[in-house]
Amino acid sequence: MVKPVVVLKNIEKIYKDGDKKIKPLKGISIKINGGDYVSLMGPSGSGKTTLINIIGLLDADYGGNYELNGIDTRKQNDEELSKLRSEYIGFVFQDFNLINEYSVIENIKLPLMYSQKKVADTYIRKITEQVGIANKLDMYPQNLSGGQQQRVAIARALVNKPKIVIADEPTGALDAKTRSEILHLLSVLNSKGITVLVVTHDDYVAKQAKTHYEIHKGNIKKT
Numbered sequence: 001m002v003k004p005v006v007v008l009k010n011i012e013k014i015y016k017d018g019d020k021k022i023k024p025l026k027g028i029s030i031k032i033n034g035g036d037y038v039s040l041m042g043p044s045g046s047g048k049t050t051l052i053n054i055i056g057l058l059d060a061d062y063g064g065n066y067e068l069n070g071i072d073t074r075k076q077n078d079e080e081l082s083k084l085r086s087e088y089i090g091f092v093f094q095d096f097n098l099i100n101e102y103s104v105i106e107n108i109k110l111p112l113m114y115s116q117k118k119v120a121d122t123y124i125r126k127i128t129e130q131v132g133i134a135n136k137l138d139m140y141p142q143n144l145s146g147g148q149q150q151r152v153a154i155a156r157a158l159v160n161k162p163k164i165v166i167a168d169e170p171t172g173a174l175d176a177k178t179r180s181e182i183l184h185l186l187s188v189l190n191s192k193g194i195t196v197l198v199v200t201h202d203d204y205v206a207k208q209a210k211t212h213y214e215i216h217k218g219n220i221k222k223t
């Protein structure tokens with residue numbers, strides 16, 4: 001039986017902006033199964049980033065329940081949440097978020113410093129080959145193309161062997177050809193069992209996913 005990686009029950013979020021209250025999530029309940037490839041779409045300001053910050057354990061200030069790989073995240077303290085985050089979740093961002101002063105291999109290995117996980121060099125070599133940057137390990141991000149930088153960011157997201165990769169507009173800064181290459185890479189990773197959650201405004205990107213959600217006015221529905 002396929003096990004759910006993410007189970008959200010009745011997630012609510014309120015932001016306070018002075019006297020004003022904004023409620024971007026009004027009771028979100030979804031299940032993401034292990035090995036699924038999920039797209040999340042919705043208009044600007046609909047709460048996509050708010051939701052993935054919760055799923056990615058970057059924000060614990062919300063209502064409702066969240067189980068990650070069977071673990072009740074609501075019962076974890078900050079330190080435990082950080083550990084869970086580095087163990088289970090890999091992030092990929094639109095603007096890559098690489099550290100320019102670090103070489104490619106240093107960027108890729110950075111999450112291991114936080115997780116203090118020991119990962120075999122053969123595994124690191126394997127992921128750098130898989131994402132196609134094995135011959136660029138000593139280069140620096142500013143000397144790479146956008147597509148190559150995103151490949152480095154994907155390798156960095158994989159280094160802790162995550163259960164789920166959360167990609168926030170991963171191709172938003174790339175041209176059409178590079179977009180296809182990066183999407184192909186995400187599909188290959190998914191075919192190897194990694195759960196992928198991609199947030200996008202781009203129908204072409206969303207179409208690569210198997211399960212599609214749309215968020216609108218604080219509610220979510222499968223499309």
Ligand SMILES: Nc1ncnc2c1ncn2[C@@H]1O[C@H](COP(=O)(O)OP(=O)(O)OP(=O)(O)O)[C@@H](O)[C@H]1O
Binds near residue numbers: 043050
């Ligand atoms: N830190 C914050 N304080 C107050 N309001 C916030 C904060 N972060 C987000 N919001 C508000 O919450 C709502 C949802 O924002 P969010 O960034 O999650 O939307 P989004 O769907 O990711 O948008 P986009 O597609 O433009 O990135 C918006 O109305 C936004 O203004």
